Amino acid sequence: MSLNVGFPGTDLKVTGIDFLKSQNCRQHHTDAYNIKNLVVRRGQPFQLELTFSRELRPTDKLSLRFGLGENPMKIRGTLMSLNPMLQPDFGGWKVSIVKKSSTQCLLSVISSPWAPVGKYTLNVKTGSNIYNPEMGDIYLLFNPWCEDDVVFMADEAQRNEYVLNDTGYIYVGSAYNIYNRPWNFGQFEEYVLDACMYLMDKSGLRPGSRRDPVLVSRAMSALVNANDDNGVVLGNWSGNYSNGTSPMDWIGSVAILQQYYKTKKPVSYGQCWVFAGVLTTVMRCLGIPSRCVSNFNSAHDTDENLRVDVYLNEVGEKLTSMSLDSVWNFHVWNDVWMRRLDLPTGFGGWQAIDATPQEQSQGSFQCGPCPVKAVKEGDVYLPFDGKFVYAEVNADKVYWIVKKVNGKNKFTRISTETEGIGVKISTKAVGEDRREDITSQYKFPEGSVEERESMEKALSFIRPAGMVPRARFASVYPMSERSLSLQILAPEPVPKTGLHLEITNEAPLHPGNPLELAITVKTSTPGKWTINLVGSCQLQSYTGKVEASLGYVKETVELEGESETQIPLKIGADTYMKILASVEDEVLVHVTAIAEVQGMEDKLTKEITMPFEYPPITVQMPETAKLNEEFTCAFIFKNKLNVPLDNCKLLVEGLGIFKMTTFDQGDIQPGRIIKSEVICTPTRLGEKKMVAKLTSAQLKGISAEKKITIIN
Numbered sequence: 099m100s101l102n103v104g105f106p107g108t109d110l111k112v113t114g115i116d117f118l119k120s121q122n123c124r125q126h127h128t129d130a131y132n133i134k135n136l137v138v139r140r141g142q143p144f145q146l147e148l149t150f151s152r153e154l155r156p157t158d159k160l161s162l163r164f165g166l167g168e169n170p171m172k173i174r175g176t177l178m179s180l181n182p183m184l185q186p187d188f189g190g191w192k193v194s195i196v197k198k199s200s201t202q203c204l205l206s207v208i209s210s211p212w213a214p215v216g217k218y219t220l221n222v223k224t225g226s227n228i229y230n231p232e233m234g235d236i237y238l239l240f241n242p243w244c245e246d247d248v249v250f251m252a253d254e255a256q257r258n259e260y261v262l263n264d265t266g267y268i269y270v271g272s273a274y275n276i277y278n279r280p281w282n283f284g285q286f287e288e289y290v291l292d293a294c295m296y297l298m299d300k301s302g303l304r305p306g307s308r309r310d311p312v313l314v315s316r317a318m319s320a321l322v323n324a325n326d327d328n329g330v331v332l333g334n335w336s337g338n339y340s341n342g343t344s345p346m347d348w349i350g351s352v353a354i355l356q357q358y359y360k361t362k363k364p365v366s367y368g369q370c371w372v373f374a375g376v377l378t379t380v381m382r383c384l385g386i387p388s389r390c391v392s393n394f395n396s397a398h399d400t401d402e403n404l405r406v407d408v409y410l411n412e413v414g415e416k417l418t419s420m421s422l423d424s425v426w427n428f429h430v431w432n433d434v435w436m437r438r439l440d441l442p443t444g445f446g447g448w449q450a451i452d453a454t455p456q457e458q459s460q461g462s463f464q465c466g467p468c469p470v471k472a473v474k475e476g477d478v479y480l481p482f483d484g485k486f487v488y489a490e491v492n493a494d495k496v497y498w499i500v501k502k503v504n505g506k507n508k509f510t511r512i513s514t515e516t517e518g519i520g521v522k523i524s525t526k527a528v529g530e531d532r533r534e535d536i537t538s539q540y541k542f543p544e545g546s547v548e549e550r551e552s553m554e555k556a557l558s559f560i561r562p563a564g565m566v567p568r569a570r571f572a573s574v575y576p577m578s579e580r581s582l583s584l585q586i587l588a589p590e591p592v593p594k595t596g597l598h599l600e601i602t603n604e605a606p607l608h609p610g611n612p613l614e615l616a617i618t619v620k621t622s623t624p625g626k627w628t629i630n631l632v633g634s635c636q637l638q639s640y641t642g643k644v645e646a647s648l649g650y651v652k653e654t655v656e657l658e659g660e661s662e663t664q665i666p667l668k669i670g671a672d673t674y675m676k677i678l679a680s681v682e683d684e685v686l687v688h689v690t691a692i693a694e695v696q697g698m699e700d701k702l703t704k705e706i707t708m709p710f711e712y713p714p715i716t717v718q719m720p721e722t723a724k725l726n727e728e729f730t731c732a733f734i735f736k737n738k739l740n741v742p743l744d745n746c747k748l749l750v751e752g753l754g755i756f757k758m759t760t761f762d763q764g765d766i767q768p769g770r771i772i773k774s775e776v777i778c779t780p781t782r783l784g785e786k787k788m789v790a791k792l793t794s795a796q797l798k799g800i801s802a803e804k805k806i807t808i809i810n
Contacts, residue, residue, distance in 0.1 A: 109151075110158045112222045112229035113201075116147040117236075127243065127262060130286040130782070135233050137291065139241035139385055141211025148222065150201045156183065159225050162193055162207065164218045164236070166305055175214070176305045179223075180207070189213075211246035214308035215239055215384060217295050237291060240311060240385030248437040249311050251387050259528040260387035260435065264753055265787045265803075266378075268371045269392035269524040269533055270640070272427045272686055272707040276394065276522060276533065280789045280803040281375045282350025284753050285383035290352065293359035294383045297321050297330070311386050311436040312467055315451050316482060318384075319432075320464035322377045322453035324364030327462070330354065330376055331368035333455050335641060337682050342366025344682055346798040349749050349791050351379035353758050369640075373453040374430040387435035391450070391536070392524045396429035398456060399489035402560055404553075406493045406519070409500050409509075410703075413650040414634040414690040417500060418643050425519065427640045427686060427707050429454070429490065433525070434467060441480055445469040448539065450487050470539055476555035488556050491520030491540050497703045499692070512692060512701040517544040596622030596660075597629070599704035601689045604666075606711045609678060609796055610741035613648070613669040617691045619655055620662040627657050633667050633691040637674060638707070639683045646677045675741060675796065684709070684798035712797055713738040715748075715790050717804035719778075725808055728779050733790045735800075736771045743794035748774055750790045754782035754808070766794070780808040 117136040122144040123129040128137035138144045146162075154160065161181040163170075170177035180186065180193035182205060190210025197204050218236045222229045242251040242261050251257050264285055267278035284290060298308060301317035308314060321329040331354060334345070345367050348354065354365045354376055368376070374390045381388035397406045400422045409420040418424070431452035438445045449467030456465070465483045473491065478484035495515040501508050520541060527534040542549035598620040605614045617633045634650035648669045655663050667689070678685065690705040719731040733750060737743055746763035750756075761774045780786065785807050792800040 109227065110154065110160070110224040111151040111227050112148055112224060113151055114149040115220075115222070115229070115231040115234075116149075117233065118145050118147060121145070126241075127257075128239070130262070130264070131237075131291055132286055132288045133237070133291055135235050135237060137237040137239065138209070139239045139243065139247075140209045140213045140215065141241050141244035141247050143206045143208045145196065146205045146207060148203045148205060150203065150224075153200055154198060154203050158183070159223070161223045162205070163221050163223060164191070164209075165221075166214055166216050166218050166308075170219075174305055178209075209238055211241065211244050212248075212309050213238060214305045215314065216298055216305075216308055237295070242385060242387050242435070248439060249386050249435060250437075251435055253528075255529050257387065259526075260389055261382055261385065264382075265789070266390065267526045267531070267533075268375060268390050268430055269526075270371060270428055270430075271709045273394035273521050274706055275709050276392075276524060277709070278526075278533065278801075279371065279799065280349065280787070280801050281371075281390070282352060282751055282753050282787075282789055283375065283379040283382060284350050284352035284355075285379045287352045287356070287753065289356050289359045290379065291383055293330075293355040294380050296359060296362075297380065298384075300327075300329075311434065312438065312440060312449075314384065315381065315386060315434045315436075315449070315467050316464055318377060318380050319451045319453045319466055320462045322373055322380060323368075323455040323463050325455040325463040328362075328364060330358045330365060331372055331453075332364040332366045333369065333373070334367035335369060335639070335643075335683075337639075339367050339682050344793070344798075345369040345372050346682075346684060347747070347749060347791070347793055348372055348375070349751055349758065349789050349801070350753075351376045352751070352753070355379065370426075370428075370454040371430045374432050377432050377451065377453040381432065381434055389433050389525045390430055391433050392428050392430045393491055393520055393540075394428050394522045394524070395519050396426045396490050397493035397495075397519045398424045398426060398429075399486075399493050402485055402489070404489055404493050404557065404560060406495050408495055408497050410497060410512075410690060410692065412499065412501055412632070413652060414632045414692045414703075415636060415647050415650065416638075416642075416644055416688070416690060420500070423493075424642045425495065426642055427638075431465070433470060436467070438467075438469060441469065445471055445477075445480060447471060452483075452487075456486075473540055474542065474552065476552035476559075478556045479559045485556075485560050488560075491523065492553065492556070493519045495519060497692075512694075513703045515703075594623065594698060595625065595627050595695050595700050596620070597627075597693055597695060597700050597702050598622065599691050599693055599702055601633075601691055601704060601706045603687075603708060607687055607708055608739055609710050609712075610671050610675065610739045612671055613674070613687060615667040615669070615687075615689055616664050617651070617667060617689075618662055618664045619657065619693055621657045622660050624659050628696040629655050629657060630694045630696065631655060631665060631691065633665065633689065635667055635669050636688045636690075637677055637681075637685045638688045639681075639685055644688075645681055645683075645685050646674065648673050671741070678797075679744065679795040682798075686710075710797075712800045715792055715800055715802035717788050717790060717802055719788065719804065719806055721805075722807045722809055723778070723780055725780055725783055725810055728777055731776045731778050731788055733774045733776075733802075734771065735766070735792055737766045737768055740768050741796065742767045743796055746772075746792060746794040748772075748790060748792050750774075750776060750788065752778060752786060752788045752806075754784075754786050755780045755788070755806075763792075780806075783808050783810065
């Protein structure tokens, strides 16, 4: 029998909940998320203020229930029921009463630092009454500020960069000429967090797996590409982007994730930097520290033999059709930061993950997380995908000349390069707008004892004894297994003649001008040498695919002792301008030289890839602007080239200031100046960036950016 019978209105009911959003979000570093709901990080207290129909009594039944997913259950760890009066601790979650006054009660809730990340629905049960608040969905994220969370990052400046920075750079170009491509990650923009939560649901990860950043980052590396799961971005390297957006035309992840969330269909199209940019956004949005990593001269080793074969014809032109392996001028992936409880100690820290669909791993296009330390030390047996990442930065490059003899291809090995793959591995520096070289995190210095030991250790896992590497042309040249493994480990002998090659450009590579290149041949030892030299110039895409052969030189030069000679290689503008306009990708100038000393075994190959150089875009706007007050931003471009630029588009975006906008500029004649203006109304305080990109039929990616500080 209840004492309450006959006393109407004495049943305890909740009449309201204040999520104290501004104070909670500030403390949880989530105040930048453009969302009405409460966003908090796991393992850290947040407060809720409950209002009741009457004063709370010690005998009252009160429980806060946090449910994850469609059908939350305690047994699955997806329903936390917390009673501050009786059972303040459940499954690592805690709740306590901070203070009570008449009908109000301030509660403090701490989720477990190992709680599944996702969207929780909160309701409050009092006796038989259940209160479902408006905006009752609470987003729970990983917490790099919490020491008990496996993604904990101790350094404040690093957290600001790798979790909170919503803009950055992706480094592209070639090893000889690296430039930055500004990218808006935009992890706090509208619908981006919802898109990430949708991906979590789509991943099929069980709730228990959603607590583990290893499994979450692996699942997201699969879902950011659309290859086998209707994920976010559809990869396309064909050069034809007519039914979508060219990969060159994106300047950030926001438009991509918003479109994906709205349509639930893959967005067309992406290449590696787009996948890496979007994956950075997803990781930072979920609270896992992340950075974009650009690897120059990146090997794509399809047959796991740590060797990339490059086939050249007699004038030094690369024959891309002959090789399954390829060397990309650059490839961009991601590092994510976490402790690895699933591995032996010492393998926490940065882990490589890659959303670009290159090879399948466990049946899906996914890659990583693979400890960067394991790559460096050759421990490629550790999960996940260590062998593939190891080859990207460490493969050896073997050059072959292909000559027709009696109607059949004859292959002659001319040289092996052991130091050309995986150079200038780059990411944006912490807190600064400059490139940081992180090669030493991925590999020991080339030629050092540690590097060779790491290579031998890696090879022992990659090629078990007795396994012959499968190469496409293995039958062409007889080669014992023994000599093959030695060939990978031994660097080239120094040429007896001291033969040396250099390739230079005598003038900047401006589209519309002739390409003025030169090959310098040097010898440094006594004696008379006759050298056969060939040099060729080709246009290639960043994946190393040859788009066109532009011309070659073939000369025999005489050198004596320590001397050198320079052979010019000049390509007229009309030879390549049509190709620039017909290819939708950005192309680079690729020069290969081969020198052979007559009567000796001395052979040498040298290749270099250089991007074209473009006129700049200028951004004009004030250094500071006031919140919610208009200002004007102008984008100015002068065509300093001596060719018209056809079908020009200017793309601009400023996070927290205005959404991505495209201006069609038509054709821009030589010497013409264009100016586009945007009226901006800033909606968020702090330092913001304007990003602009100009594309045309001939030029694919001129970028610029400028900072502005928004004040009250």
